[in-house]
Amino acid sequence: xxxxxxxxxxxxxxMAFPGVGRRSAERMVYFLMIDPSKRISVLTEALHAVSERxxxxxxxxxxxxxxxxSICSDPRRDETRVCVVAEPRDLDAIERTxxxxxxxxxxxxxxxxxxxxxxxxxxxxxxxxxxxxxxxEEILMAxxxxxxxxxxxSYIIDLLKSTGISLTRLARGVPAGGSLExxxxxxxxxxxxxxEHIVEQ
Numbered sequence: 001x002x003x004x005x006x007x008x009x010x011x012x013x014x015m016a017f018p019g020v021g022r023r024s025a026e027r028m029v030y031f032l033m034i035d036p037s038k039r040i041s042v043l044t045e046a047l048h049a050v051s052e053r054x055x056x057x058x059x060x061x062x063x064x065x066x067x068x069x070s071i072c073s074d075p076r077r078d079e080t081r082v083c084v085v086a087e088p089r090d091l092d093a094i095e096r097t098x099x100x101x102x103x104x105x106x107x108x109x110x111x112x113x114x115x116x117x118x119x120x121x122x123x124x125x126x127x128x129x130x131x132x133x134x135x136x137e138e139i140l141m142a143x144x145x146x147x148x149x150x151x152x153x154s155y156i157i158d159l160l161k162s163t164g165i166s167l168t169r170l171a172r173g174v175p176a177g178g179s180l181e182x183x184x185x186x187x188x189x190x191x192x193x194x195x196e197h198i199v200e201q
Contacts, residue, residue, distance in 0.1 A: 007033070059130070061106040061123045062088045071095075071104060078102040080137040084127065084156065086110050086144065094142060097189040102140070105130065110148035111155060119155065128159065140195060141169040157198050167198040 007029055014025035032039045056062070057069035064070070071077060071091075081102030085091050091104050107122045119125075131139070139160060143149035157167055170192065 060091075060104045061108065061126065062091055062104060076101075079134070081140065082127075082131070082136045082138070083140040083142050085142050086149070086152070090142065090144075093188060094192065097185050097192060099189050099192045100140075102138070103136075107143075107152070110143065110146070111152045112148050122152075124156065124159075127156070131160070131163070131165070136165060138166040138168060140192075141167070141198065142192075143169075145170075153198075168195045169198050170195055 010029055010032075011022065011025045014020055014028055015022060020028075032043065053065050054063055055065070055067075057064040057072055058067050059072040060069060062069050062071070064072075066073075078101050081100075082105050083091075083094060083100060083102055084105045084107065085094065086107050086109060088106055091106060094100050094104075105123070105127050107124065107127070109117055109122055111117060111119065111122070139156075141153045141156065143153050153169060160167055170188075
């Protein structure tokens with residue numbers, strides 16, 4: 001049984017994390033309280049380091065510890081291809097496949113009018129500006145196959161279809177309603193390899 005308002009507050013903070021229910025939060029708190037002087041101190045230092053050092057890459061909007069992330073600053077990456085993802089964790093999922101060697105653009109979410117998320121809340125303007133300046137050959141829409149993901153893909157495609165750039169999306173091997181971060185590497189690799197043209201040139 002957990003006692004004390006401080007512990008209860010910590011449990012509620014941890015429960016705000018995705019996928020963390022009360023039991024998981026309680027287990028984390030029990031773990032921290034076994035040796036609080038050491039474990040809480042280590043956690044606090046790690047959180048402080050992230051808060052102080054991690055920022056957004058000025059090119060792709062992913063996480064970085066300098067102005068450019070390791071992908072955008074890598075001269076071996078294919079600059080003619082830009083893969084559009086919703087969140088930094090989706091970028092990580094695609095990188096784990098080892099298939100894609102282009103660059104990325106992180107939108108920071110998906111269009112969801114009911115939740116008050118419109119185009120201005122996402123980094124769509126930054127994407128358009130980037131495309132205008134760099135003129136990539138391919139834009140790969142790698143958004144989850146959900147209502148919000150499909151709506152965001154359609155919105156961006158409408159903005160880009162007159163540019164003459166090749167517009168593709170992940171093959172439909174990605175299950176409807178599925179999130180990229182939960183897909184196994186094999187399924188995601190096949191979806192990348194078999195990506196489809198959205199607008200025929």
